Amino acid sequence: MKKIIVILAVILSAMMFTLEVSKLQANSVELKMLEFVTYDQDVVFRDYFEPGTDLTDLEIPDAPEKDGYIFVGWSVEIPEEMPNYHVRIEAQYMRSEVVVHERIG
Numbered sequence: 519m520k521k522i523i524v525i526l527a528v529i530l531s532a533m534m535f536t537l538e539v540s541k542l543q544a545n546s547v548e549l550k551m552l553e554f555v556t557y558d559q560d561v562v563f564r565d566y567f568e569p570g571t572d573l574t575d576l577e578i579p580d581a582p583e584k585d586g587y588i589f590v591g592w593s594v595e596i597p598e599e600m601p602n603y604h605v606r607i608e609a610q611y612m613r614s615e616v617v618v619h620e621r622i623g
Contacts (some may be wrong), residue, residue, distance in 0.1 A: 551604040554592065556582040557611060567600040574598055587611035 549566040552573070556562060563579040573596055581589035593608040 550600055550602065552576075552596075552600065552607075553605070554579050554607045554609070556609050557584055557587075562609070569600050569602040571600040572598070573600055582609050584609075584611050586614055588614045 547568055550569055551564065551566050553564040554562040560582075562582055567573070576596060578592070578596065583589070588611060590610050590612045593610055594605075596607070597605065
C-alpha cells in the first residue's frame with residue numbers, strides 16, 4: 519500500500535511539473551472582433567480572428583431591412599486580412615421615397 523501511494527505521488531508530481539512547463543511555453547493569442555451591425559447597432563454577424571487572418575473567403579452577411587429605406591451597402595470594405603484592432607462595419611441606407619406627379623390637362 520505504501521508503494522502505491524509513493525508511485526501515485528511521483529506521478530502527480532510529474533504531471534504538475536509538465537503542466538507548469540506547458541504554461542511557460544504556451545503562446546497567448548489576442549483575438550480581434552469583426553462585426554456587422556444594423557442602423558440601430560443590432561449585431562448581424564460577429565466573429566473573432568487572430569490579427570493577420572485571411573478574410574478574403576469571409577461571406578458578407580445578408581442586408582438587414584429597414585422600413586422606408588433601401589440598403590446601399592456596408593460602411594467599409596472587409597479588409598483582406600484581419601487588422602490588429604476591432605472592426606465594426608455598419609449597414610448604410612438611403613431613404614426610399616415614392617413621388618407621384620399628377621398630370622394636369
